[in-house]
Structures are given as C-alpha cells and as structure tokens.
Amino acid sequence: MRTGKKAVxxxxxxxxxVAAQVRSLAKTRRLSANRMLVELIENGMEAEKRKQxxxxxxxxxxxxxxxxxxxKRLGDQMGRMVFGD
Structure with a gap:
C-alpha cells in the first residue's frame, strides 16, 4: 500500500x-497474499492508465x-488497440 493512505x-x-497463482507469487517474493494482491492491482491500474x-x-x-x-496506418493501429488483432 502506498504510504500515507488509509487502508480500506x-x-x-x-x-x-487465480488465488493459487497469487499465493505462489507471494511465496516466491516473500510477501503476504494481501500485499501481492495490492501490488498486482496497482500494477494493473498503472498499465491501464499507460494504455489509455x-x-x-x-x-x-x-x-x-x-x-x-x-x-490509414494510424487508423488501423487504433482499430487493433480497440478491437484486437
């Protein structure tokens, strides 16, 4: 969790x-499953912002x-971003 923020x-x-993968990742990184979930969610949110x-x-x-x-090339590229390949 980011410092200075109240946990909810x-x-x-x-x-x-998915739960098994989270536990496995947490164990590998020596984190709690909760902390691993927080990191995964934060990373996913950053990735979505970057994609946007x-x-x-x-x-x-x-x-x-x-x-x-x-x-045309840029339009095609936008189409792939919106609708996939």
Whole structure:
C-alpha cells in the first residue's frame, strides 16, 4: 500500500486458479497474499492508465496526420488497440 493512505477492507472472490497463482507469487517474493494482491492491482491500474495515454496519443497523431497513408496506418493501429488483432 502506498504510504500515507488509509487502508480500506475490501472482500474479493477469486477463481481458485487465480488465488493459487497469487499465493505462489507471494511465496516466491516473500510477501503476504494481501500485499501481492495490492501490488498486482496497482500494477494493473498503472498499465491501464499507460494504455489509455498511448491510445489518446495515437488518436492525436491520427487527427493531425496529413499523409493519407500515415492516417490509414494510424487508423488501423487504433482499430487493433480497440478491437484486437
């Protein structure tokens, strides 16, 4: 947990295979399962923010593109980000 932040108790149900992976990761890193969950959630939230920033940067480049080929390439790349490969 980040320092200076009040902890909030939150109950979460995990599929058994995910819970086993969390326990395994925690054991490997010598952390509690709770601390491991906090780190995984924080990392996932950062990854989502990073992905969102990349998408908006790409959208800005797409809007500013003057070359039709570049615009198509950027549009295709945006489509892959939204809809997958």
């Amino acid at each position: 108790r939150q109950s979460v149900s995990l599929p058994s295979n 920033r990349e998408f908006f940067d790409l959208a800005e480049r797409f809007r500013n593109a003057t070359d039709p080929e570049e615009a």
